[in-house]
Amino acid sequence: MKRKEKIRLATLATLLLLVWAVQIIPGWGEFYARSVYPVISYPLASFASIFPFAIGDLFIFLCILSLIAYLIYAICKKKNWKRTVLHIIEFLAWIYVWFYIAWGLNYSQNSFYQRTQIPYSTYTPENFQLFLNDYIPKLNESYPQTMTFDQETLLEETVKNYLQISDSLGINRLLLKSPRVKTMLFTPISSMVGVSGSMAPFFCEFTVNGDVLPSQYPATYTHELAHLLGITNEAEASFYAYQVCTRSHTPAIRFSGYFSILNHVLNNAYRLLSEEEFETLQTSIRPEIIELACTNHTYWAEKYNPLIGSIQDWIYDLYLKGNKIESGRKNYSEVIGLLISYQNRNKQE
16 A cells, blocks of 8 residues: 555545544544634635535535546456445545534434523423414515515615524524525526525535515525534524524515424424314415415425435435434424424513
């Protein structure tokens, strides 16, 4: 083995051990999220902002293409199969290390309740009903005359509101004055699997699906920006998006925040409330909002591919569970529990 190869493999082994140590040793994950990640993410995000397209999406595509090309090359040239496998394993190991050091170790940070010191409120029908009594009037009142908003205004209000809540709600301060959102390179494929936005961890870059509707765009934008700030938990990202959007002075942005959790509210209500109570809840929501929700559902259903979507759901569920999100994809709906706990804490103060 050549000297350069030994150094490379020793470096890789050291980084792998470091990643695993952060994941295992209590406190190291929180230290990474608060002290290391901001230092790493700033230059990566600044570099990514130079490009008008999503370099994270392109990077993943090129990695997959490179693996396929290398396999074809190895087969055609009849390369030693053991050495070929070892090269592939090393390549994947470097990707693994990059992913976790650049962003993925945020999965090991403290939970929302630990970071904010907000007491957990038991998810009961009574607590849920109290939440509904507050949420539904605000949702109805927020319905705007038009769903239009200015992109620059969205950026300004998002930056301002994230800075406002960062210290009290346990999220990193936004270091970039003008974080640049990108449109997904493979929007049609993303729509086929039901993905409206993503966080590209390799370059700390957040993207929004080009098919996202105006009523959903601000909430998706702020949700993915929460991931850029180091939030890995999907429910927590939705919580922060809700807090940021509903604080907006722009009607369409504020409505998007309230509207973003409506499906979770209805799903939980269907499970927790009686049939009569559920029907009463539905009739209490403005018909324009119900119609908009149905229209949006139809819009996405027409783009969704059940086979590819179910495969993506299965893979993403395994990915989340493998990164300490025990509820997997069900984690999205847990945003209601966070909002109930936050509401109860505020009432006690």
